[in-house]
Amino acid sequence: MIRRRVHISNATLSFLNGEFEVEPAHGEDREEALQKAGIVTYFIVRALKPFKPAVTKSLASLTEDSRRTMDARDGRNNNKEDSEEFRQRLRKELDSKTGGAHLKGHAHWLTLRFKDAKVESAFHNAEEAFSPLSLLGGPLVMICTAPVWRFQPWGPFTWGGIGVVLLFAVVLAGATCLASAVKAMWLRRALALLMTFSLGDFLLLDMFNCVVIEENLPILNATITVSSKCPYPSYYSYFGVLTLVAISMPSYVCYLGKAFLMYGIAGAQCLINIYLLDVRLDWEDYASSPFEPSPVPSKYCLSATLLIVATSLVIVSRYAEKSRRMLYLRGREVVAQRERAADMKRRNGALIYNILPPHVAAYFLSRARHHDDLYSQSYADVGVLFASMPNFADFYSEESINNQGLECLRFLNEVISDFDAILDQTKFKDIIKIKTIGSTYMAASGITESAESEDTARWGHLSTLVEFALELKKALSSINEQSFNHFVLKMGINHGPVTAGVIGARKPHYDIWGNTVNVASRMESTGKVGCIQVTDETRKILEPFGFGFEQRGLVFVKGKGQLLTHYLVSKDGVSLNLDSDLPVEPTYPIIYQ
Secondary structure: OOOOEEEEEEHHHHEEEEEEEEEEEHHHHOOHHHHHHHOOOEEEEOOOOOOOOHHHHHHHHHHHHHHHHHHHHHHHHHHHHHHHHHHHHHHHHHHHHHOHHHHOOOOOOOOOOEEHHHHHHHHHOOOOOOOOHHOHHHHHHHHHHHHHHHOOOHHHHHHHHHHHHHHHHHHHHHHHHHOOOOOOHHHHHHHHHHHHHHHHHHHHHHHHHHHHHHOOOOOOOOOOOOOOOOOOOOOHHHHHHHHHHOOOOOOOOOOHHHHHHHHHHHHHHHHHHHHOHHHHHHHHHHHOOOOOOOOOHHHHHHHHHHHHHHHHHHHHHHHHHHHHHHHHHHHHHHHHHHHHHHHHHHHHHHHHHHHHHHHHHHHHOOOOOOOOOEEEEEEEEEEEEEEEOOOEEEEEEEEHHHOOHHHHHHHHHHHHHHHHHHHHOOOHHOEEEEEEOOEEEEEEEEHHHHHOOOOOOOOHHHHHHHHHHHHHHHHHHHHHHOOOOOOOOEEEEEEEEEEEEOOOOOOOOEEEOOOOHHHHHHHHHHOOOOOOEEEEEHEEEHHHHOOEEEHHHHHHOOEEEEEEEEEEEOOOOOEHHHHHHOOOOOOOOOOOO
């Protein structure tokens, strides 16, 4: 039976306050580093004072009881405050829904134009595609008034108004056929103004026909019979109401422009009713109720109706435009939020692709994967590399001159970053960085999908892994020249089957396991500074790729016994001179500003 015990140092034991029974572990006898540091180790045998989780529970209960006591003490006051706060929040939310508060800081209160000229321009360009439906109010008004034309006078003014209406109808028909192509704002507004002009022109000119005929009539009295021409002048005011409704329909004309046009037409009709058609309107009042005259003449009632309708339509147009602008702003916010979400998704994807190999990251980002699924994969032909800087431990120091070791870590980050940059080269696409352990860099080849699918030599990726190791050596040499240091690499490579997987839910980590990994680590730890050590089996695989080796001899490897190992010395017959990187003088920390 395997006994699992906690291994602690004498410093840790001093903080336990005698709550645990310990026994000597003699770790300093087994580990040279502990012996050099003067650290004595112990095993924890058992706990003398059992842990009481009820303390935490009672503390939580005390906190809950205190909260309940305070709630009971405050009682109704808290409920009132919460209720009032809820009402205020609800009122604020409803105000924002209406659009007033939403547009307050973005648009002018009178014109409703956005303060930002770019937003205003984008609002007009982003309006819905041109639809002739909003311009159909003009023809609809003409159709609705057509049955009444036969009761009205036909004169030169009427023929001119009909000509303008027909011109508008032709232009509108052409715009309807090309509705998808009509996107220019000026053309939309031109069509809307043409519709307004045609309606107003026809209406006002036809009213003048009635005024001209008025001059040929005798003075009105109870015994005079009126001519059959223009017997119902009040109809023009009703036509004017329909005209005002048609003018208020186009959404791409601002409400102030609509107000100007509607008040202009309504005002012109009011003047004609009061000063030019007053006699005929008075006769129409007399004819409709000869025995009970109206207390207010119809010329004033109709004029007031026109002005009230115009004012109501201006208010409705303002509210409609405010709503459109509010919806546009909210649409921009939705688009901005969607872009931020997409950007965050891209960033998260990039982060996952930086943490995990591409094929593993694609698996975790797929929708088919369940969040509880454990990723693992077995590979038969994998190359494993360990590369460490053995003299970095002497370089690292936590003195004030090194900012408590921060400058040393800054230098190590520069080295590791340069190593990572090498992986961006196309020829090293099949090599995956597994992790860094202190100053040790671990990488593997043969675990990507491209390495498995390519029709190349079975162990071509292992040859690439050796070339990657040589590039690491060149990169470190360049850093040494720039920083006036003399760091070296000690590397070990092995090949064989491994098991890969992702471990952890909070901070997932991709790693590989197996005897191949253990032997590769031993090749690095038992190797020589500045050299690449491999096993005899790995040497046999790499020699056909042009690599030359020098036999080292038998090396004891934990769990494997004595293994015959070799050092890489040449490539394609050219000596690599790996021993030239051996340090000839001690290194000292360099301060980087």
